[in-house]
Amino acid sequence: MTTITLRSTSDLPEAAQQFVSAMQGRTIFAFHGQMGAGKTTFINAVSAALGARPDDTASPTFAIINEYPTPSGTPVYHFDLYRIDSPEQALDLGLDDYFYSGAPCLMEWPENIEEFLPDDTVHVYINVLDDDSRQICF
Numbered sequence: 001m002t003t004i005t006l007r008s009t010s011d012l013p014e015a016a017q018q019f020v021s022a023m024q025g026r027t028i029f030a031f032h033g034q035m036g037a038g039k040t041t042f043i044n045a046v047s048a049a050l051g052a053r054p055d056d057t058a059s060p061t062f063a064i065i066n067e068y069p070t071p072s073g074t075p076v077y078h079f080d081l082y083r084i085d086s087p088e089q090a091l092d093l094g095l096d097d098y099f100y101s102g103a104p105c106l107m108e109w110p111e112n113i114e115e116f117l118p119d120d121t122v123h124v125y126i127n128v129l130d131d132d133s134r135q136i137c138f
Helices: 009-023 039-049 087-092 095-099 110-116
Strands: 003-006 028-032 065-068 076-080 105-108 122-128 134-137
Touching (some): 087 110
Parallel strands (some): 028 105
16 A cells, blocks of 8 residues: 655645556546545646646536546546435446546545446545645555
8 A cells, every 4th residue: 555645735746746656557546535634635636747737627516527638638537426326326427438538537435436436446545634734545
């Protein structure tokens, strides 16, 4: 298991780059953590490290899925699955199309679609250490 510790938000760019380096061709990442743990913030930093413009990244809570373009032409998909409350809703999203696109899929609240996650999904746990510090384990 890999662990990255952030002592403040100023550590985000370096931590995101470490995470990207450790992705090793894997594309499906399920981020777990309590409300306010920093899932959206870290996913936005990872998206930026993958080439998305920071101005383009945001929490997709209302859209459920945001697509961030990158200079390579491969988008980054950011899912906020908090409001998914039935298998039918999950299926309506066309998850397989995203999961098997070869593009990075970064998901918040994956617990709501657990039965649809591919076997090779990487589970990422964000633990709150104190007000400013986080530990990211995957």
